[in-house]
Amino acid sequence: xxxxxxxxxxxxxxxxxLVNGLAKQIEAHVRVRAATLGLTASQGVALRELTGPMTLxxxxxxxxxxxxxxxxxADRLEEQGYLERHPHxxxxxxxxxxxxxxxxxxxxxxxxxxxxDSPLAPLSHDEQDALQRLLVRAVVR
Amino acid sequence: xxxxxxxxxxxxxxxxxLVNGLAKQIEAHVRVRAATLGLTASQGVALRELTGPMTLxxxxxxxxxxxxxxxxxADRLEEQGYLERHPHxxxxxxxxxxxxxxxxxxxxxxxxxxxxDSPLAPLSHDEQDALQRLLVRAVVR
DNA sequence: CTCGAATGATTGCAATTAGAATAGTTCTAG
DNA sequence: CTAGAACTATTCTAATTGCAATCATTCGAG
Numbered sequence: 001x002x003x004x005x006x007x008x009x010x011x012x013x014x015x016x017x018l019v020n021g022l023a024k025q026i027e028a029h030v031r032v033r034a035a036t037l038g039l040t041a042s043q044g045v046a047l048r049e050l051t052g053p054m055t056l057x058x059x060x061x062x063x064x065x066x067x068x069x070x071x072x073x074a075d076r077l078e079e080q081g082y083l084e085r086h087p088h089x090x091x092x093x094x095x096x097x098x099x100x101x102x103x104x105x106x107x108x109x110x111x112x113x114x115x116x117d118s119p120l121a122p123l124s125h126d127e128q129d130a131l132q133r134l135l136v137r138a139v140v141r
Numbered sequence: 142x143x144x145x146x147x148x149x150x151x152x153x154x155x156x157x158x159l160v161n162g163l164a165k166q167i168e169a170h171v172r173v174r175a176a177t178l179g180l181t182a183s184q185g186v187a188l189r190e191l192t193g194p195m196t197l198x199x200x201x202x203x204x205x206x207x208x209x210x211x212x213x214x215a216d217r218l219e220e221q222g223y224l225e226r227h228p229h230x231x232x233x234x235x236x237x238x239x240x241x242x243x244x245x246x247x248x249x250x251x252x253x254x255x256x257x258d259s260p261l262a263p264l265s266h267d268e269q270d271a272l273q274r275l276l277v278r279a280v281v282r
Numbered sequence: 283c284t285c286g287a288a289t290g291a292t293t294g295c296a297a298t299t300a301g302a303a304t305a306g307t308t309c310t311a312g
Numbered sequence: 313c314t315a316g317a318a319c320t321a322t323t324c325t326a327a328t329t330g331c332a333a334t335c336a337t338t339c340g341a342g
Contacts, residue, residue: 008266009256013189015269016167016261017203018276020186023164024205025280026157042328045161048154057290062158064165066330071292073328093290093337115150120157123279125149128156131279134272135159138264139166183298197321207300212322214298234307234320 025119033113037106038080046073047082047107048114053098055088082106166260174254178247179221187214188223188248189255194239196229223247 027041034044042063049062060070074097077083082103088094099107120128168182175185183204190203201211215238218224223244229235240248261269 009252011269011273012256012259012261013252015273015276016171017190017205018273018280019160019167020164021205021280022276023161026160030157040328049158055290056292064158064162067291068293068331069329088290091290091338095291111150111154115153118153118157120153120279123275127275127278128152130271131275132152132156132159134264134268134275135156135163137268138261138272139159139162181298198319208321209301209323210299229320232308232320236321 022119029117029119030114033116034110036113037110039106039110040076042069042073043077044110044114046070046077047103047110050083050097050099050103050107053086053096055094056097057094059097077103163260170258170260171255174257175251177254178251180247180251181217183210183214184218185251185255187211187218188244188251191224191238191240191244191248194227194237196235197238198235200238218244 027045030044030048031041034041034047037044039047042065045063046059049059054062056070056074057067059074060067063070063073074083074085078085082100084098084100086096086098088096120131123131168186171185171189172182175182175188178185180188183206186204187200190200195203197211197215198208200215201208204211204214215224215226219226223241225239225241227237227239229237261272264272
């Protein structure tokens with residue numbers, strides 16, 4: 001009985017390690033692809049997540065990082081001419097991050113690179129769907 | 142057809158975000174629990190992974206970080222008296238990291254804390270097993 | 283209204299992390 | 313043997329990241 005609980009706790013820890021390992025693997029994958037475009041890993045993630053105009057806080061949430069970090073990354077992308085901060089319609093506190101034409105084009109190229117040899121490729125489509133469902137259930141509270 | 146591929150690529154990106162999000166969530170969970178014991182998040186992860194005597198490289202791999210970082214974390218744990226570097230029997234290059242009695246006791250307390258409200262708790266045991274299998278298949282190359 | 287709490291972004295700072303270079307050790311081809 | 317490649321740990325440095333504080337704006341109770 002107590003063995004059962006102990007085994008369960010051990011499995012939980014292993015699972016944590018696996019999730020962390022896969023996350024690092026994905027980050028490394030992004031890092032090398034982004035580097036070929038002159039971007040850092042974080043910039044790559046930001047570009048990947050910028051599916052459309054969004055607020056800085058929204059970007060931070062999608063990147064799972066602090067807003068201050070998103071500010072830093074947005075600064076860099078802005079310096080490089082890939083991103084602009086527009087005033088947000090309807091909320092003067094917020095700013096709307098929007099890709100420039102150059103940024104949009106760069107994003108397309110990055111997405112093509114990221115699609116090659118994805119760390120998730122070893123999984124079949126069905127398995128990826130199953131993983132997606134499990135993660136959604138785990139992440140959403 | 143091309144739509145199908147596009148949808149697939151999009152799902153892949155979403156999946157990357159989910160994995161990253163869950164990893165950050167787990168790290169945050171470790172961070173708060175470790176903090177109550179006077180440890181940083183990395184120290185917590187290190188302690189969690191130190192299931193027994195192991196080499197520094199092995200610890201780095203289990204933590205999914207660079208060896209230089211593992212050195213840094215081991216230094217801290219050693220300063221605090223939780224860890225010792227022993228000469229590795231049979232390989233003079235390597236060092237065997239081994240927990241002191243205080244370290245072993247601290248590890249037990251940490252594991253108890255980590256078992257409470259695990260970010261993976263929303264998943265049933267069966268779901269956790271399924272997740273484990275999927276992650277193993279994805280991580281192992 | 284209006285005042286205090288909450289929100290969005292930014293800044294400064296401290297801590298963590300990765301990456302390259304280095305030193306010592308082990309392995310292996312010849 | 314032995315010279316060179318590979319491996320283990322460490323150090324140093326630069327870059328990334330999180331956290332607390334701040335400013336401007338918005339929301340909400342009374």
